[in-house]
Amino acid sequence: MKEIEITGIDSNFQREELKHFFGFKGGYLTELWQNIVHITSKNGFDSIGMATQSVLYGDSNLFASTSESNGNALMFVTTNRALKAINGSKFETPIALLDQIIPQLYHEAKEITGINQLNINFLYNALSSIDNALWLLYAAENSLSTFYDMIPFPYKSALSHQNKKIAIMFQIPYNMPISDIVKAAEEGYFVFKIKTGFPGSPEEMLRKDINRLTEIHQALNTKNTSQTPTGKLYYTMDANGRYPDKEMLFKYLDHARAIGAFEHILLYEEPFVEHNTENVSDMGILIAADESIHTEKDAYAKLNLGYGAFVLKGIAKTLSSTMKIANIAYQHQIPCICSDLTVNPILVEWNKNVAAAVAPFPGLEMGIIETNGDMNYKNWTAMKSRHPYPQAKWANAINGAFELDGHYFENGGGIFDVPSYYRNFFKQK
Structure with a gap:
């Protein structure tokens, strides 16, 4: 090169x-x-x-x-x-x-x-x-x-898949009305990302998290989908490092078992404060590392602590560092998902490229991505209009997933086609 x-x-x-x-x-x-x-x-x-x-x-x-x-x-x-x-x-x-x-x-x-x-x-x-x-x-x-052409040799094997379908994790923030969650299920979403780690003391947090899971599961437990092999809707949880220790997380998971929600949990993202070094191999579910992985050394440390999945965030922690983490996951045969940062529509495509390139998630046999900009930005419609291919089939959710075709893979979802809108931010010199 x-x-x-x-x-x-x-x-x-x-x-x-x-x-x-x-x-x-x-x-x-x-x-x-x-x-x-x-x-x-x-x-x-x-x-x-x-x-x-x-x-x-x-x-x-x-x-x-x-x-x-x-x-x-x-x-x-x-x-x-x-x-x-x-x-x-x-x-x-x-x-x-x-x-x-x-x-x-x-x-x-x-x-x-x-x-x-x-x-x-x-x-x-x-x-x-x-x-x-x-x-x-x-x-x-x-x-x-293409995105695949751009990946340097040491990382090509880890990012060599072409997932034709990517499940969208529908994000459920603290204050989302239950009616909105039910509507999402009726629109075809089948993986729901529940934000845990409510504000307050650890005890207050746990109480609110448990109550929130109860009301969400009561609303969704009778729903089913044709998108998963079991017909079940699935949950992921993300505490963003708010839980102090395993003892408290076990209480949350025990409650999930008691209400029948446990069997719907795909994984739990980054539950613990960053300095927590407890082994999580006995939690009974996949525990995924996100914020706590900054370097390859961090990734190996998490593997040694029993973490069974990595959350890739190329749109938040650079594609460069993400390639390294994805490579370690590939070498140790653990699954990856791609999480959002409430990014704009073009950055969704950067994230989607990674989700399409990693191995399919076990049990779902497709990639997994979170994208929540459409539900959070006031000007999302205008932002989406700046996408190089806003009307493309692959740029829009279909029954809770992105369906990717040859056009998508040929142009990397449009990441190489920077719109004039963004070029106009800079003076011609």
Whole structure:
């Protein structure tokens, strides 16, 4: 592959308001900034990369310590510091370039935020727009036109599948009305992602989580679907690291058994606070690691603790780091799903490419992805109109899933076709 030299950088952002307070990790969002960068190379190529900023996901302590807007501003400053660091650099793959700059950037991100114990996910989120732009530049320089062509050799086996169908995890936040959940089931959704870890003390959290599961399961337990081999609807749970220990999670799972919900649980995402090192192989269900995996070392540590699935978040923690984690999952034959960050429609396609490329989820025999922007953004219709192929069959949910065809795989879901809307964010030079 060619050596690529970066000769120009630029950045911008767009604030997108949410329809309502969006709660997870014990906090609430009201807006999400769309971080957009422009990179040019010595050979005359250029690329535009995007990311949805989520300070609450990146570092919930930072989010709670300042205003929502200031937290977003700090992340945008971090992105620009990273752009400055790569300007003038030469690289062969984005992975190599990010590996080179992350240690120093992490130190600088701590200075920018004033938080010495900054969660490195904050930095990964700040780097995601740059990473996407680097991959598109890499593709342009090397005449690559599909997502599969773009994957470097060491990671090709891990991302070699072509799932023709991807189940959509329908997200259930803390305050979603039960009527909306029932409506989703009637519209064909068959995998439901339940946000656990309600705000409050651990005891309050558990009580609210249990009550919420009861009302959800009562509403869904008589529903069935033709999309799963068993005809059952399935649940995943995501506590975003709110549970202190296994003892408390066992109480939640015991309640799930008591009400008949346990057999519907596919997996439980990231239940524990990050410093928890308890072995989870005796939980009776798949426990999946998400935020706690930053590096390959973290992934191996989670495997040693009995974690049986990985949650990939290429749209939040960079495609570069995601390839590494997906490769470890492949080598150890554990399943992966792709989780959302309430991203914009074009970033949904970046996430969908990964969900299509990993091995099918056992028991469902298809990929799994979360996407919830349509239910959370106030201007989703306008945002969707900026998608290169907004009316394509594969760009829209059908009975709770995405159905992918040859057109999808030929153009990577449109990720290589950056709309003029986003190009217009940057002055022509």
